[in-house]
Amino acid sequence: MITYTNIIKTHVLDSLEKILEDEFNIPVGYEAKGNECFILQPEEDVLVSLLSSGQSRSYSVLITYEMKKAGNMELNKDHLTARAERVKKLIHNNSAYSPSSTYKFHDGRTESIEYEIDEDDPELKRATLTFNCTVTEVT
Numbered sequence: 163m164i165t166y167t168n169i170i171k172t173h174v175l176d177s178l179e180k181i182l183e184d185e186f187n188i189p190v191g192y193e194a195k196g197n198e199c200f201i202l203q204p205e206e207d208v209l210v211s212l213l214s215s216g217q218s219r220s221y222s223v224l225i226t227y228e229m230k231k232a233g234n235m236e237l238n239k240d241h242l243t244a245r246a247e248r249v250k251k252l253i254h255n256n257s258a259y260s261p262s263s264t265y266k267f268h269d270g271r272t273e274s275i276e277y278e279i280d281e282d283d284p285e286l287k288r289a290t291l292t293f294n295c296t297v298t299e300v301t
Contacts, residue, residue: 167299169219169221169297169299170204170207170221173266173267173297174204174221174223174266174267174295174297175202175204175223177259177261177266177267178190178202178223178225178293179191179202180261181252181253181256181259182200182225182249182252185248185252186200188200190202194228197229197230197231198227198228198229198230198231199227199228200225200226200227200228200249201224201225201226201228202223202224202225203223203224203226204221204222204223205222205223205224205292206220206221206222207219207220207221207222208220208221208222210296213298213300215300215301216298216299216300216301217298217299217301218296218297218298218299219296219297219299220294220295220296221267221294221295221296221297222273222292222293222294223292223293223294224290224291224292224293225249225290225291225292225293226288226289226290226291227242227245227246227249227288227289227290227291228286228287228288229241229242229245229286229287229288230283230285230286230287231285231287232285238287239287242277242287242288242289243277243289245289246275246277246289246291249272249289249291250272250275250291253270253271253272253291253293254271254272256270257269257270257271257295258270259295265298266297267295267296267297268295268296268297268298269294269295269296270293270294270295271293271294271295272291272292272293273292273293273294274291274292275289275290275291275292276289276290277289277290278290
């Protein structure tokens with residue numbers, strides 16, 4: 163039987179969850195919860211290079227900030243874009259993430275942000291950030 167580590171879970175998803183939870187006081191997970199939350203969705207795992215004792219891989223995760231709010235559209239737009247900008251800055255500040263000197267990932271970055279209003283429920287707004295990072299795994 164082979165021994166392995168679920169790298170995208172332990173190094174990338176768990177790290178993003180911790181970074182977001184430490185900064186915001188709203189739910190972070192894999193499905194929508196409450197009036198506002200962050201939803202993490204793994205998207206891609208790509209080999210960057212093979213090393214003599216491991217490999218380097220690029221991971222991509224969609225981070226969706228979702229809020230359900232009625233009322234003033236201008237205030238809601240400001241809130242939505244402010245949250246996305248705050249996450250973008252937070253990721254920039256943690257681009258090489260090694261909590262307690264334990265390596266998790268490097269070259270973390272926000273590649274893009276898309277904004278949308280749900281067609282079926284105009285009170286539901288989203289900002290979806292595409293997060294990418296590199297993990298070097300030693301075997």
